[in-house]
Amino acid sequence: MTKKIALSPKTVALLNKLKKINSQADKIAQIFKLDNSNIADLDDLALWLKQNDELVLSETDQLDDDDDPQLLLASFNANLMKDLAKSLPGYIKPPKTKTKTSLANRVKYGLLIFAGTVFFGCEGFDGITAIVGILSMSTTGLFIIGTIFAFISVMAFYAFNLTEIARNLEIERKEARELVDRYLKEVEEINAIRKHLNNNYLRRKSIEEREEDLLITELLIARYKTLDEGRQALTRLSENRKLRVAKYGVGLVIGIIYFSSGFFAGQAVATALAGLLVASSVPIFWPVFAASLVVGIAAFSVYWFVERPSIDKLVGRWFGLDQEKIECLCDSESIENDKTRLENLKENLILSKSKLIQSYSDKSTYEFRLREANKRIKELRTLLARRQSLQLIQETQGDLQSLGFFFEAGQACEAPVGKLLELSQKTMDLIDTLREHDAYSDKVNEIFSTGGADTLKLQKLIKWLTLSQAANETLEDDSDTALLLASLNAALLKDLSKLLPDTKKKEKQANKSSNKSGMIYTFLALAGTIYFGCEGFDGITAIISMFSVPKLAVFAVGTFFAAISIMAFYAFDLTEISRNLGIKKKNVNQLVDVYLKEVSAINAIRRNLDNEYIKRTSVAELEEDLLITELLIERYKKLDEGRASLDALMSSKKLTGLKYLVAGVIGIIYFSGGFFTGQAVVVAIAGLFVASTASLFWPIFVASFAIGLAALSVYWFVERPGIDKLVGRLCGLDQEKIESFCNLEKIAEHSTKLDNLRANIIACKDSMVAVSEENVEYATKLREANETIRELALQMARGRSEEQDQKETRRRSASAPAQLPKSLTLEHAIDTDSDYEFALNRTDGFFDTRQTAAKSFSESDYYLSHSH
Numbered sequence: 001m002t003k004k005i006a007l008s009p010k011t012v013a014l015l016n017k018l019k020k021i022n023s024q025a026d027k028i029a030q031i032f033k034l035d036n037s038n039i040a041d042l043d044d045l046a047l048w049l050k051q052n053d054e055l056v057l058s059e060t061d062q063l064d065d066d067d068d069p070q071l072l073l074a075s076f077n078a079n080l081m082k083d084l085a086k087s088l089p090g091y092i093k094p095p096k097t098k099t100k101t102s103l104a105n106r107v108k109y110g111l112l113i114f115a116g117t118v119f120f121g122c123e124g125f126d127g128i129t130a131i132v133g134i135l136s137m138s139t140t141g142l143f144i145i146g147t148i149f150a151f152i153s154v155m156a157f158y159a160f161n162l163t164e165i166a167r168n169l170e171i172e173r174k175e176a177r178e179l180v181d182r183y184l185k186e187v188e189e190i191n192a193i194r195k196h197l198n199n200n201y202l203r204r205k206s207i208e209e210r211e212e213d214l215l216i217t218e219l220l221i222a223r224y225k226t227l228d229e230g231r232q233a234l235t236r237l238s239e240n241r242k243l244r245v246a247k248y249g250v251g252l253v254i255g256i257i258y259f260s261s262g263f264f265a266g267q268a269v270a271t272a273l274a275g276l277l278v279a280s281s282v283p284i285f286w287p288v289f290a291a292s293l294v295v296g297i298a299a300f301s302v303y304w305f306v307e308r309p310s311i312d313k314l315v316g317r318w319f320g321l322d323q324e325k326i327e328c329l330c331d332s333e334s335i336e337n338d339k340t341r342l343e344n345l346k347e348n349l350i351l352s353k354s355k356l357i358q359s360y361s362d363k364s365t366y367e368f369r370l371r372e373a374n375k376r377i378k379e380l381r382t383l384l385a386r387r388q389s390l391q392l393i394q395e396t397q398g399d400l401q402s403l404g405f406f407f408e409a410g411q412a413c414e415a416p417v418g419k420l421l422e423l424s425q426k427t428m429d430l431i432d433t434l435r436e437h438d439a440y441s442d443k444v445n446e447i448f449s450t451g452g453a454d455t456l457k458l459q460k461l462i463k464w465l466t467l468s469q470a471a472n473e474t475l476e477d478d479s480d481t482a483l484l485l486a487s488l489n490a491a492l493l494k495d496l497s498k499l500l501p502d503t504k505k506k507e508k509q510a511n512k513s514s515n516k517s518g519m520i521y522t523f524l525a526l527a528g529t530i531y532f533g534c535e536g537f538d539g540i541t542a543i544i545s546m547f548s549v550p551k552l553a554v555f556a557v558g559t560f561f562a563a564i565s566i567m568a569f570y571a572f573d574l575t576e577i578s579r580n581l582g583i584k585k586k587n588v589n590q591l592v593d594v595y596l597k598e599v600s601a602i603n604a605i606r607r608n609l610d611n612e613y614i615k616r617t618s619v620a621e622l623e624e625d626l627l628i629t630e631l632l633i634e635r636y637k638k639l640d641e642g643r644a645s646l647d648a649l650m651s652s653k654k655l656t657g658l659k660y661l662v663a664g665v666i667g668i669i670y671f672s673g674g675f676f677t678g679q680a681v682v683v684a685i686a687g688l689f690v691a692s693t694a695s696l697f698w699p700i701f702v703a704s705f706a707i708g709l710a711a712l713s714v715y716w717f718v719e720r721p722g723i724d725k726l727v728g729r730l731c732g733l734d735q736e737k738i739e740s741f742c743n744l745e746k747i748a749e750h751s752t753k754l755d756n757l758r759a760n761i762i763a764c765k766d767s768m769v770a771v772s773e774e775n776v777e778y779a780t781k782l783r784e785a786n787e788t789i790r791e792l793a794l795q796m797a798r799g800r801s802e803e804q805d806q807k808e809t810r811r812r813s814a815s816a817p818a819q820l821p822k823s824l825t826l827e828h829a830i831d832t833d834s835d836y837e838f839a840l841n842r843t844d845g846f847f848d849t850r851q852t853a854a855k856s857f858s859e860s861d862y863y864l865s866h867s868h
Helices: 009-018 022-031 042-054 069-087 103-132 139-159 161-168 179-203 207-238 241-277 286-306 308-318 323-329 332-386 389-402 409-413 425-435 438-447 458-467 479-499 515-544 551-571 573-581 591-615 619-650 653-686 698-718 720-730 735-741 744-815 822-826 833-841 846-867
Strands: 004-006 039-041 420-422 455-457
Touching: 004 042, 004 069, 009 069, 022 042, 039 042, 042 069, 042 207, 069 179, 069 207, 103 139, 103 161, 103 241, 103 653, 103 698, 139 161, 139 241, 139 308, 139 653, 161 698, 179 207, 179 323, 179 332, 179 744, 207 323, 207 332, 241 286, 241 308, 241 515, 241 551, 286 308, 286 515, 286 573, 308 323, 332 591, 332 744, 420 458, 420 479, 425 438, 425 479, 438 458, 455 458, 458 479, 458 619, 479 591, 479 619, 515 551, 515 573, 515 653, 551 573, 551 653, 551 720, 591 619, 591 735, 591 744, 619 735, 619 744, 653 698, 653 720, 698 720, 720 735
Parallel strands: none
Antiparallel strands: 004 039, 420 455
16 A cells, blocks of 8 residues: 655645646646545655656746746645655654844844944945046036945945854844745755655564655655756856856946055055155155055955955845855755765665565575474374375375475674774874873773784774773863874774775865966965055054154054954955865864864764665674764764863953954954045035035044944954954964864764664664574474474384384295294285285385484584574
């Protein structure tokens, strides 16, 4: 009987909408024949999803409420997958982690939207009017152009900075559902069903249930492949020529603002430097102008590789294409991993089904043999009771010789063989280094041989990982030893992953950046250093110049803040540049790196065992897998101590104070930029109404101060986290890696996967043991049957011997009748010579029969002695 799937009201509503599509109404009605219960068959669902890629939507297919038919079809498929998941026995919907945003964060978010709009609007206005102001243009024309660019600058803020602010404040932004969202939802449901089947298929006790799981898996594989067409269509849309032109157009327009900012920052620095050498200089003096142009180009270059990708994503959203979601859906590595997991699940289901069929077949074979043996016993007892000696024994001989017994289950009870772990050269070097430390030398010598052996028994590895204390226990006292110990544990686990059979390792594709990318990266690093150095210098000197300060002091303070600004660039923008260019930056290994390597090795071993344990043919191999799994679980739990220590270091008062200090100093630069940008805009606006205004006129000063605070606020929630991470790295604590290592959601997910693996191995082992014990039970019964057959055959042999003696006595009596009484010579005599010859010819087969029974008996003894 095919599996039934209850369709949700939402799915039924979508189905009814699909039926309104003229070109597909008949096909949909043929597949889904629902009654009032809204129950669909699994076969119907498989047929629908198989024909789904053959559906052709014509241009005339429109719905009453103007829904997009393609979007409706994708929504229906996603909901079908959801209903299929709910129909699985024991399925629990994965909990969604919804972060509740506090009222304070919502208020901050609203204020930052306002502050960012004001600051970036002023920055766009000031940037373009400063350049256009060089030309002879009316005030009204300047104001119109400035307003347009202010709007564009605000748009860039919404594209890049506002998203970062929302992420840092943990605010979930609601967006309209698109076609790519439906595809992502379907992929999510496919993966949820796959995970459930992978964790529960061994608990299916019947062949029909496993066949059902196999059908669902094949359905998922077919549906996942069908999604490739949707991926290709979205990729073609995102590479559309009109869209590319729009992206480059908007990107260039916004780039003018950044060029202007860099140009005038460079002009201010060049003028200040020239002032140290000459009495006075004008901004259009050609060396000053050349330096300003270079800094402007540097600013534009940095923008092009840092913020322009976000502008492209914003333009894509205008066209209904969310580039981030499309990249997530079309990521080739994720697609390959998901397909591999589905194929592995299918392979394991086929194997488990075959094993279940084999166990049933073995059971049926034993039962058949036992029935045959009991049947023969009954026949022999009947023969013995009737005492129909020679002829019936010969007739039974052929049946007894054809009786065979199978004893195949003994293979599952082989004695376990200890595995030898082959140690890499790196591991051996770490062992030798750790042996020199007094605190660990005894433990190292106890576990690892001193003769330079490059192998280690699995039991000794487990003992070492149990004895060795977590490195974080000595983190504060001896961080070098802690790092060494963690490195050794990670290396040992990596060696263990190589030991496992049939390991399908994916070679890591190193991000080999091309020479072109390396040259661009070097150029941008230099450009960013120049631009941000000038921006930091200009920002602080503009404020200091308001007071009576010597030029050398201004230059010294400006140089200091230029260095701070460059450091901020290295912390935030340069990392983004390397990511966009695909360049991998090399960092010095720290303790958290070693922990992450150990986590990676644990996950690699888990994935291997998850794919291979079902292929084990003996209980000993499964016990070994179970031992390794429990070892991984203990090691993963042990890493919690390292996580706690790293969290404590990250929240230390000294580090927190240093972060705030550096962030505050850099914040002055951003405040300065906002202050003078606001001042220029307010003065320009005031110029529309009055003939002239002073920069220090109190309304202008207040407005400038407010815009400076707005710039500082935006910086605090956008770029300051990057500054904090830089400070952490300078102190030997990489915040991003620590957050990845201490992520509670990932920890819970990996722990659950390890627990599920242990449960599945135990279930597989118990199933194999149960089959083995059942086979032993049948073998015992067969042995008893063999003994009974042997005893009956011997009884018949004794009767046969007595009969022969009697016949011999009669023959002798017949040859000498005068010497015996008449009663003894005539009463039991064989009547004719033909009867005598017939009986004599039946005597040869019985001893073969007795040998057959003895052979069966010896085989039973052998099996029972080796199976316990």
